[in-house]
Amino acid sequence: MKLATLYSEQPDGHLVVVSRDLTRMADATRIAPNLKAAVEAWEAAAPCLQALYAELNEGRCTEALPFDPRQCNAPLPRAPQWCDGSAFLNHGRLMEKAFNTPPQPDAQTVPLMYQGASDDFLGPCADVPLPSEDDGIDFEGEFGVIVGPVPMGATPAQGLAAVRLLVQINDWSLRTLGPREMRTGFGFLQAKPSTSFAPIALTPDELGSCWSNGRVHLRLHIDWNGQRFGEPHGQEMNFSFGDLIAHAARTRRLSAGTVIGSGTVSNVNRTAGSACIAERRVLEILDQGKPITSFMRFGDRVRMQARLEDGSDTPFGTLEQRVVKHLA
Numbered sequence: 001m002k003l004a005t006l007y008s009e010q011p012d013g014h015l016v017v018v019s020r021d022l023t024r025m026a027d028a029t030r031i032a033p034n035l036k037a038a039v040e041a042w043e044a045a046a047p048c049l050q051a052l053y054a055e056l057n058e059g060r061c062t063e064a065l066p067f068d069p070r071q072c073n074a075p076l077p078r079a080p081q082w083c084d085g086s087a088f089l090n091h092g093r094l095m096e097k098a099f100n101t102p103p104q105p106d107a108q109t110v111p112l113m114y115q116g117a118s119d120d121f122l123g124p125c126a127d128v129p130l131p132s133e134d135d136g137i138d139f140e141g142e143f144g145v146i147v148g149p150v151p152m153g154a155t156p157a158q159g160l161a162a163v164r165l166l167v168q169i170n171d172w173s174l175r176t177l178g179p180r181e182m183r184t185g186f187g188f189l190q191a192k193p194s195t196s197f198a199p200i201a202l203t204p205d206e207l208g209s210c211w212s213n214g215r216v217h218l219r220l221h222i223d224w225n226g227q228r229f230g231e232p233h234g235q236e237m238n239f240s241f242g243d244l245i246a247h248a249a250r251t252r253r254l255s256a257g258t259v260i261g262s263g264t265v266s267n268v269n270r271t272a273g274s275a276c277i278a279e280r281r282v283l284e285i286l287d288q289g290k291p292i293t294s295f296m297r298f299g300d301r302v303r304m305q306a307r308l309e310d311g312s313d314t315p316f317g318t319l320e321q322r323v324v325k326h327l328a
Contacts, residue, residue: 136175159245214240230273
């Protein structure tokens with residue numbers, strides 16, 4: 001099933017079920033007031049939400065309304081925890097060159113992960129206010145999962161079993177601020193502003209064979225100011241979502257509603273393009289001796305869609321945003 005969260009006066013938004021073709025929606029607040037509550041009571045809420053989803057797709061829901069993603073907040077406007085991995089080793093190797101950092105000796109066996117802020121996620125069409133173009137504004141296209149409760153010490157198989165929903169993410173980065181924060185050993189803070197999400201959170205069965213081995217087997221199509229930027233494929237994750245969840249839960253339990261990200265989607269084959277500007281700049285350095293592509297300017301727009309190979313479906317909907325200057 002497909003779920004979304006409408007803006008409301010409540011901080012966790014207003015839960016709706018969305019039709020498979022993303023044209024209609026139905027109020028789901030009689031089942032759960034918001035997605036956070038639904039995930040926390042998943043065993044009871046999911047069958048009822050699934051029944052409403054079936055009614056909506058079969059045309060039997062008399063209260064159906066047109067679905068407009070511009071009304072959507074992030075599926076979870078806030079979450080108990082947001083942990084972002086770096087599961088595509090090709091991207092990690094390129095970023096090591098970008099930041100001039102030594103290779104991690106255990107990079108192929110232990111996932112990289114940082115804990116980001118989860119109190120202020122952005123919706124799919126919201127403007128992204130940022131303080132300065134000098135901070136090196138960059139987008140990062142990713143996939144992610146929302147989990148139920150995960151016990152400390154969970155195995156990758158247990159981690160995958162805890163996956164409730166799949167999401168599509170733009171994990172904004174401020175590249176000028178990143179190197180200093182990485183050198184401190186404390187990780188990202190200012191370099192990672194609020195993360196954005198496509199409108200739809202969907203159950204893994206919605207992807208059929210495109211959800212396999214704990215990976216989203218879809219291309220993530222990215223346009224920047226109307227120009228093609230890349231369409232890397234999610235199947236090249238070196239660590240599965242089960243691996244990432246188990247890594248996050250090694251020394252602590254994870255609360256229901258925790259969001260785990262894949263890190264920037266990246267493919268070894270350069271013809272796929274990139275999912276972030278920093279990666280393109282590193283490739284330009286390798287090929288031409290210097291970066292050519294600048295980072296984003298205020299007024300720039302980025303559009304992201306995960307699509308089936310034939311282009312016939314965009315399961316998560318469209319994430320399309322404009323970068324604007326923050327006004328104090």
